[in-house]
Amino acid sequence: MQRFIKLCTALAFSSAFTLSGNSALAQKSDGFIDLMNGGSLSGWNVIGNANWIISKDMIESNKPSGYLVSTQSYRNLVIRAEFWVESTSNSGIFIRCQNPQKLSQQSCYEINIWDTRPEQAYATGAIVDVAKVDPVPLAGGRWNTMEIIANGPHFKVTLNGVVTVADGQDSKYSEGPIGIQSAAGIVKFRKLEIKPL
Template sequence: MIKTVVYGFIAISILFSCAQKESPVPETEAAWISLFNGENLDGWFIRGDARWEVRDSVLTGIDGMGHIYAEPQLADLEVKGLFRVSDKGNSGLYFRCQPPEDDPNGFPRGYEAQIDNHSDAFTGWLWKPGTPTAKANALITQDDEWFALRVRAVGDFIQIWVNDSLMTEHHDAEYQRGHFAIQGHNEGMMIEARELYYRDLSQPSSAE
């Protein structure tokens, strides 16, 4: 009886060990990294006439056309944050973008997740410079209210979420790598951003 129990225990141990060895290692993605420290504009640079400052730990852009760019340049990426735009304001979260060489106020050369609650191509649409490119499912944001915006771009596949609802999916390979940026669009408007994070999805996973 004792031998039977011992042999049974050994058999179970061997099977458990084999199962552990054969189980695949789960893939892991890169950790989120803070894009804005909530204190100053370290890690950012400005192009154009819009004024950018930090107010009560919020990145704030006012009065005029222009963009503020984050220093990291990425290819495959995910970026997220909380945003609030003033009445009749127009802004956007750019990714894989470069500042235009010919016009400091011009549109960055890259992709934009639109922030605009009054345009036909509203918040959540995908734009390329000055051009609506992929339609969002619905307008679910309002002026002067905070909302969550998240973008994921891997290869030519781009996805945009607004308040955790998937709004846009699109394939486009024109822009491969670049900065993040936030847009100031016109006099009298204000765009605010906080809790900005990104991660580099170009890094290899832990899976063999």
């Protein structure tokens, strides 16, 4: 009986974790996986020159330019993020990246976080070159929540409870790593969770 209890305990413990790269990341009861990993960059590759500062509760950069890119590849997903940027910061969340060494809007889907982008239609809350925003929601100077849903060729983005992209459609990229960007100003993430669909 004791052997059976130990086996059940081990199975319950192992089912609460999922493998991302070489690291076990905790999976919550709602199916989301916390990518911030408690003060470690395990599960991420650092690309570029940004000075990512990692603490237990936050990932921050105040020096451009660079990315954190997941070692895991994802297809259909939901991302939940909480972030803080200055009004002039340039950041974004990239998904389905085709080249994990060189992230750009030409090789990934970029969900933008850039209030002052010259082409405002693809500013904060938009998916660059896929789905525009109007009016542009401003994220600078406060904490924001963002939810991204990518399911096949369909995309939905919600910023602070407001849908900014209701049904963006594109089928260029079907799978790839995700990334977060630090291109200008201060960028902070205090939540970054993902649920594969």
